Amino acid sequence: MTVTLITGAANGLGWELARACHARGDHLLLTDIDAPALAERVAQLGGHGVMGIAGDITDTRLQRQLLEQCRARFGRLDLLxxxxxxxxxxxxxxxxxxxxxxxxxxxxxxxxxxxxAALPLLRESRGQITAIGSMAGWMPVLGRAGYCAAKSALGQFFEVLRAELTLDGIHLLLVYPSFLDTSIERHALGADGQPAGHARSTIGKVRGADWMAGQILRALEQRRERLFPDRGSYLASLLWRLAPAFYYRQMSRRFAGELPKSGASDA
Structure with missing residues (x-):
């Protein structure tokens, strides 16, 4: 029995990962801040091997509840x-x-x-961890300063953690997607914390969440350490390192709509 815990599982990539893991026979513990959507997803999958716990993933009380319920219900955790x-x-x-x-x-x-917090369970199973990063953590993207910073921090933390996890027999996959057709962009915040009022700018092909989920599961089966699914974005990240001035010129043209209007005052 493989037990998989997926955060942000009610929509987008999280839901496609849940569907794919369920199809291969995993027992699932799913969590999402959208309680009604999560309940609907759990009902769609059905069966005694699927459990949903709604809440804010930044709340440490929810994190403890997830792991306590994982041990109580399934007795193990194989993939986070x-x-x-x-x-x-x-x-x-x-x-x-x-x-x-x-x-x-x-x-x-x-x-x-x-x-x-999940490491005690994962040590017992010699399990796997997947962290969904972003190519925005590898290169600057206009209009996404906070997102770029967060994903860069995520990548650096888990790359350092990898060496320690190896000592416990735990496998780590870091995923660096580019632009995906998921709800994360449809729910993007604007400058005031309300929904963003303009459409996103993109580079390259916008991939489907189901395609991305398949790539991730294959990478886990192959026990790969990193997944760069979009060749174009990976090459752009290399361009940023090799010719940063040229990269900035290209990015500024492509993402011109993300720049502040000339003459506007700072907030």
Missing amino acids: INNAGITHRSPATRTDPAVFRKVMAVDYQAPVELTL
Whole structure:
């Protein structure tokens, strides 16, 4: 029996991962802040092997509840997928600092805290951890300063943690997607913390969440350490390192709509 815990499981990539893991026979513990949507997803999958617990993943009480219920219900944890995330679309100089704090709490602090709390269970099973990062953690993207910072912090933390996990026989996969068609962008925050009022800018092909879920499960089966599913974004990250001035010119043209209007005052 494989027991998988997925955060942010009610929509987007989290839901597609839940469907794919369920199809291969995993027992699932799913969590999401959207309680009605989570209850609907658990009902869709059905069966005694699926459990849902709704709540805010940044709340350490929820994190403890998830792990306590995982042990009580299933007796083990084999795979932790840190998927829950949030983003924003707003110029850094116009953004309420509370937005940055929220993005950092969800995208960095929560997965770090949940992972560390889950280590006793994962050591017992010599299990696996997946952290969903972003190519935005490898290169600057206009209008996403807080998101870039959070995903960069996430990647660096887990890359350091990897060496310690290896001593316990725990496998770690870091995933660096580019632009996906998921609810994270549809729910992006604006500068004031309300939903962003403009469409996102993108580079390259926007991939489906089901495609991304399949790539992640294959990478886990192959016990890969890192997954860069979008070749174009990976090459762009190399361009940022090799020719940063050229990268900035290209990014500024492509993401011009994310720049503050000339002459506008700072918030």
